[in-house]
Amino acid sequence: MRITPLLEAPSEPIDPAAAQMPAVISSRVRLARNLKDYPFPSWANMSQRSEILATCHEAILATPQMKECFFYTMAELSEAERQILIERHLISKELAEGQPGAAVAISKDQSFSIMINEEDHLRLQILKPGFNFRKLWKALNLMDSNLEQDIDFAFSEELGYLTACPTNLGTGIRASVMMHLPALVLAGHMEKVVKAISQMGMAVRGLYGEGSEATGSVFQISNQQTLGLPEEEIIKNITKAIHSIIAHEQNTREVLMEKDPSALYDKISRAYGLLESSFKISSTEAMNLLGLLRLAVDLKALPEEARQRIDQLFILCQPGHILTLSEKANTPEKRDTFRAAYLKEQFKKFPNLEFKI
Amino acid sequence: MRITPLLEAPSEPIDPAAAQMPAVISSRVRLARNLKDYPFPSWANMSQRSEILATCHEAILATPQMKECFFYTMAELSEAERQILIERHLISKELAEGQPGAAVAISKDQSFSIMINEEDHLRLQILKPGFNFRKLWKALNLMDSNLEQDIDFAFSEELGYLTACPTNLGTGIRASVMMHLPALVLAGHMEKVVKAISQMGMAVRGLYGEGSEATGSVFQISNQQTLGLPEEEIIKNITKAIHSIIAHEQNTREVLMEKDPSALYDKISRAYGLLESSFKISSTEAMNLLGLLRLAVDLKALPEEARQRIDQLFILCQPGHILTLSEKANTPEKRDTFRAAYLKEQFKKFPNLEFKI
Numbered sequence: 001m002r003i004t005p006l007l008e009a010p011s012e013p014i015d016p017a018a019a020q021m022p023a024v025i026s027s028r029v030r031l032a033r034n035l036k037d038y039p040f041p042s043w044a045n046m047s048q049r050s051e052i053l054a055t056c057h058e059a060i061l062a063t064p065q066m067k068e069c070f071f072y073t074m075a076e077l078s079e080a081e082r083q084i085l086i087e088r089h090l091i092s093k094e095l096a097e098g099q100p101g102a103a104v105a106i107s108k109d110q111s112f113s114i115m116i117n118e119e120d121h122l123r124l125q126i127l128k129p130g131f132n133f134r135k136l137w138k139a140l141n142l143m144d145s146n147l148e149q150d151i152d153f154a155f156s157e158e159l160g161y162l163t164a165c166p167t168n169l170g171t172g173i174r175a176s177v178m179m180h181l182p183a184l185v186l187a188g189h190m191e192k193v194v195k196a197i198s199q200m201g202m203a204v205r206g207l208y209g210e211g212s213e214a215t216g217s218v219f220q221i222s223n224q225q226t227l228g229l230p231e232e233e234i235i236k237n238i239t240k241a242i243h244s245i246i247a248h249e250q251n252t253r254e255v256l257m258e259k260d261p262s263a264l265y266d267k268i269s270r271a272y273g274l275l276e277s278s279f280k281i282s283s284t285e286a287m288n289l290l291g292l293l294r295l296a297v298d299l300k301a302l303p304e305e306a307r308q309r310i311d312q313l314f315i316l317c318q319p320g321h322i323l324t325l326s327e328k329a330n331t332p333e334k335r336d337t338f339r340a341a342y343l344k345e346q347f348k349k350f351p352n353l354e355f356k357i
Numbered sequence: 358m359r360i361t362p363l364l365e366a367p368s369e370p371i372d373p374a375a376a377q378m379p380a381v382i383s384s385r386v387r388l389a390r391n392l393k394d395y396p397f398p399s400w401a402n403m404s405q406r407s408e409i410l411a412t413c414h415e416a417i418l419a420t421p422q423m424k425e426c427f428f429y430t431m432a433e434l435s436e437a438e439r440q441i442l443i444e445r446h447l448i449s450k451e452l453a454e455g456q457p458g459a460a461v462a463i464s465k466d467q468s469f470s471i472m473i474n475e476e477d478h479l480r481l482q483i484l485k486p487g488f489n490f491r492k493l494w495k496a497l498n499l500m501d502s503n504l505e506q507d508i509d510f511a512f513s514e515e516l517g518y519l520t521a522c523p524t525n526l527g528t529g530i531r532a533s534v535m536m537h538l539p540a541l542v543l544a545g546h547m548e549k550v551v552k553a554i555s556q557m558g559m560a561v562r563g564l565y566g567e568g569s570e571a572t573g574s575v576f577q578i579s580n581q582q583t584l585g586l587p588e589e590e591i592i593k594n595i596t597k598a599i600h601s602i603i604a605h606e607q608n609t610r611e612v613l614m615e616k617d618p619s620a621l622y623d624k625i626s627r628a629y630g631l632l633e634s635s636f637k638i639s640s641t642e643a644m645n646l647l648g649l650l651r652l653a654v655d656l657k658a659l660p661e662e663a664r665q666r667i668d669q670l671f672i673l674c675q676p677g678h679i680l681t682l683s684e685k686a687n688t689p690e691k692r693d694t695f696r697a698a699y700l701k702e703q704f705k706k707f708p709n710l711e712f713k714i
Contacts, residue, residue: 262694266636277630279623337619 003081006070006106007324022298023249024131024242025178025218025311028089029140029235032163032172033122036152040164041099041117049101049117056116059150060105065143066114070106074098083320089127094118112143119164120172122147129311131242133175133235141231167224171231175238176222179245182295183252185217186267193248200241201225217291218314221245253298265355268296276347280333281340286317301353313346360438363427363463364681379655380606381488381599382535382575382668385446386497386592389520389529390479393509397521398456398474406458406474413473416507417462422500423471427463431455440677446484451475469500476521477529479504486668488599490532490592498588524581528588532595533579536602539652540609542574543624550605557598558582574648575671578602610655622712625653633704637690638697643674658710670703 001007034040035055038048053073060066074082075098082096090113091104101117115123124147126140154162160170168174184190194204205220223238256264271292274281281289294310296302315321322335322342329338358364391397392412395405410430417423431439432455439453447470448461458474472480481504483497511519517527525531541547551561562577580595613621628649631638638646651667653659672678679692679699686695 262636266697269634269636270631273630273634274627277626279619279626340623 001081001324002072002077003070003084006110007084009108009110021131021246022253023179023181023246025180025294026127026129027131027133027136027177028125028127028175029133029136030126030174030176031122031124031140031144032120032161032168032174033124033144033147033151034154034162034164035121036154038121041101041119041121042164044101044117046100049099052121053101053103053116055151056114056122057103057105059147060114062150063143063146065112065146066105066107068108069112070108072104072106074102074104075100080320080323083318084324087315087318087320091115092118092123112139114143120168122151131177133239137175137231137235170228171234173231173234174222175235176220177238177242179219179221179242179249180217180291180294181219181245181249182217182291183256184249186264187252187256189248189252190219193245197221197241197245200237202238202241218287257299261355264295264299265301268292268299268301269353269355272296272347272353275343277344278340280336281343282332282336283317283319283322283339286339286343287314290314290317296353299355301355303351306351309346309350313343317343358438358681359429359434360427360441363467364441366465366467378488378603379610380536380538380603382537382651383484383486384488384490384493384534385482385484385532386490386493387483387531387533388479388481388497388501389477389518389525389531390481390501390504390508391511391519391521392478393511395478398458398476398478399521401458401474403457406456409478410458410460410473412508413471413479414460414462416504417471419507420500420503422469422503423462423464425465426469427465429461429463431459431461432457437677437680440675441681444672444675444677448472449475449480469496471500477525479508488534490596494532494588494592527585528591530588530591531579532592533577534595534599536576536578536599536606537574537648537651538576538602538606539574539648540613541606543621544609544613546605546609547576550602554578554598554602557594559595559598575644614656618712621652621656622658625649625656625658626710626712629653629704629710632700634701635697637693638700639689639693640674640676640679640696643696643700644671647671647674653710656712658712660708663708666703666707670700674700 035052038044038052041049041052044052057071060069074095082091082098085091085104086093086096088110090106090110092115095102095104095115095118099117103116105114105116106112111126111128113125113127124140124143126136126143128136156162161172163169163172181190184193197204201224203222203224205222206218221238221242223234225234271289275289275293290310290313293302294307297304297307297310316325317339319332319335322329322339325342326338329335392409395401395409398406398409401409414428417426431452439448439455442448442461443450443453445467447463447467449472452459452461452472452475456474460473462471462473463469468483468485470482470484472482481497481500483493483500485493513519518529520526520529538547541550554561558581560579560581562579563575578595578599580591582591628646632646632650647667647670650659651664654661654664654667673682674696676689676692679686679696682699683695686692
């Protein structure tokens, strides 16, 4: 496969500080940018899209962060490879549709990815485990400045950065956090939380973005507003919202643990039992069960070292990744069987649950 | 407890031949008899019911089969004890309601039970693991004859034995088989089977008789007709029906195994995983899961020796029996927690599943 070097690249170890925040899996900041002298990708013709691609590619390679990046045009990737990049949150479904000139540059450590000819000419993204928006924003801002040395971005004094979709106008910044909220789900509080978050101008989505259903109690929280607010303000607002959700999840966990710890232990232990024993398992069920093991780490029923492995399994259980593990798993049924066998094998080496009852 | 000696009595080992019939758990034959000179229990007054009890008690103790039986009046048993006898299928819910004079005699090996002052003056029952109606009927018939030496039964030349409920008129015989039909349930064929059985003049019920929902794919099949047919004919008819259900279940298992054995293995293995890992488990869920392990024995994924233990656990997981294992399990929630811990302990010592894939 073209993307084998990317799959084999060592993944960055989780920052220990990130693990201190039980409800957060990863954070992402994204910027939308467009070239001054070209129509947005949807309106651009083939040759314009090619020129956009060439200009961006050159500018990206010129930055110190991306000198040694992975670079793929969608045209050169198979559907399976594109699926893998989606599952790793490195490209969007839209980019994967493979419009002419669609491409992605991914930094060696896979924390940066820059999509070319998606909805906008450029979508810059930084994604890291844990929750440190200020650090992410600083790194992405630097990348933006580096690119701006070579590219003239479309900018209006009145509106800020111009984007294909008006909801991204202004700073073009979108910050999102992948959160794991099992207690809020178990206690039936998610509806209330979603309502409160919306009122703060944020959106809640399932794991794979727009419209997808939440899986394994994993949600993506992101800002909605990009116009009229400076980047710093946006980052501050979403940070505040995330902290309040973390507190809410933590409180709910404490209440559940106080009321009836064995109800939580039951759910976690059954999840472990099913991961060890099933012969067929869908990716949705696998994610639900893995989510409960993540909760076990938070509750100290599994050692902290297990967290990274669980988060990896979240990704490896996705259909595209299963295909990289076994070429024969080329139908959903075969994948379910392979996934179950794979997980069973993984959990043989896993530490046992230890509840402090 | 009054019934402790009964609970501690060794249970009869399963006849190896009985284990050859995968779909059958146990068979039961019952006769309804009434004393000639007394009204049926519902119409009898207190002193009549006492006289019925005394007469029957004496006659029962005079038979060689019941010389050393367990004998309990409902009045002397606690609700918990009565519940245990129901769970062991030794008394009916009606008898347990404890009308004056209601009592039961149970043979040492617990295969015979004789209820006094239930719907009829006497309900004679024989219940054994496996499926051998002819043998059961012979043994029960002998008991009936032995009792008839001391008791004048109500009998009409035209109608046969008289019973409180006209559906039992004639021979008063009811034969039933407890069947385990997981394949028919999995394949969604039970509705069809129930219809076919009804047309053969048989009834299908869940595990605990009349109106109860089937649990763990366990069903009770019994004859409906008692009037106008000699006992031998009734036994022959139900035997034929049971053989046809066994064949149907066997065929369906073969089809399921041929089509996709891992679908069956998945269900069985998950059941084992949940029995090993849960922290709370209801009796209904426990029976469902144990039913799947019974199927594992049939498919040779568990050794034949496991069958008897599984069948015992079926009984031991019932609420009344859980209470005998732990006095503290005095609410449904506490029982669910105790049941899970008990099963987890049991399955530590259990052989592992071995599928021949």
